[in-house]
Amino acid sequence: MPTPLPIRILALPVALAAALAALAAPDLAAASRAALSSKPAAPAHRAAKTSSDETTIAEIRDFETRFNKSYEANDLKAYFDFYTDDMTQFWQQGRLDLPDYRKLWEKEIGDGGKMLEVKVEEMVIHVGPSRDSAVAAYRIFTKMKQPDGTLAESWNQETDVLFKKNGRWKVVHIHYSDAPKTS
Numbered sequence: 001m002p003t004p005l006p007i008r009i010l011a012l013p014v015a016l017a018a019a020l021a022a023l024a025a026p027d028l029a030a031a032s033r034a035a036l037s038s039k040p041a042a043p044a045h046r047a048a049k050t051s052s053d054e055t056t057i058a059e060i061r062d063f064e065t066r067f068n069k070s071y072e073a074n075d076l077k078a079y080f081d082f083y084t085d086d087m088t089q090f091w092q093q094g095r096l097d098l099p100d101y102r103k104l105w106e107k108e109i110g111d112g113g114k115m116l117e118v119k120v121e122e123m124v125i126h127v128g129p130s131r132d133s134a135v136a137a138y139r140i141f142t143k144m145k146q147p148d149g150t151l152a153e154s155w156n157q158e159t160d161v162l163f164k165k166n167g168r169w170k171v172v173h174i175h176y177s178d179a180p181k182t183s
Contacts, residue, residue, distance in 0.1 A: 056134065064136050082171050119139070155177075
């Protein structure tokens with residue numbers, strides 16, 4: 001005799017729930033062990049870094065070092081070579097594209113302003129699964145001589161979005177904002 005329809009409908013969710021519970025069992029076991037130990041378990045979704053990931057992260061760190069050194073050196077040719085032609089930027093005064101940003105910096109330098117010091121701290125790098133995109137977020141200190149001769153120092157937060165095309169990393173977007181004041 002066939003099973004009545006209402007029971008068949010209920011059987012599928014119960015079987016599905018049992019299968020999902022079986023799949024999750026290793027993670028539940030790890031979480032239970034972690035709860036009993038003094039160290040928390042690593043999140044189940046975090047994959048171990050591969051040597052390819054580490055190589056890409058090293059490339060990004062090197063890129064960011066060279067990028068910020070060219071900024072500090074006021075080497076506009078080298079600095080703007082780190083950007084894609086269609087770069088966008090969000091900063092305190094609003095949104096800029098590459099031509100507007102270039103004009104702003106060329107005027108600043110032309111009027112006698114210059115960067116004196118750049119320091120980068122607390123960099124965190126996230127690499128895309130195909131290893132041709134990345135995000136580098138960090139705190140950045142700048143000390144600058146303004147065109148009028150005054151000095152300006154500030155800590156900011158910067159997030160650089162990078163794409164790798166034709167074997168070269170380039171900045172496609174920057175988000176730059178004031179860092180929270182620390183006590």
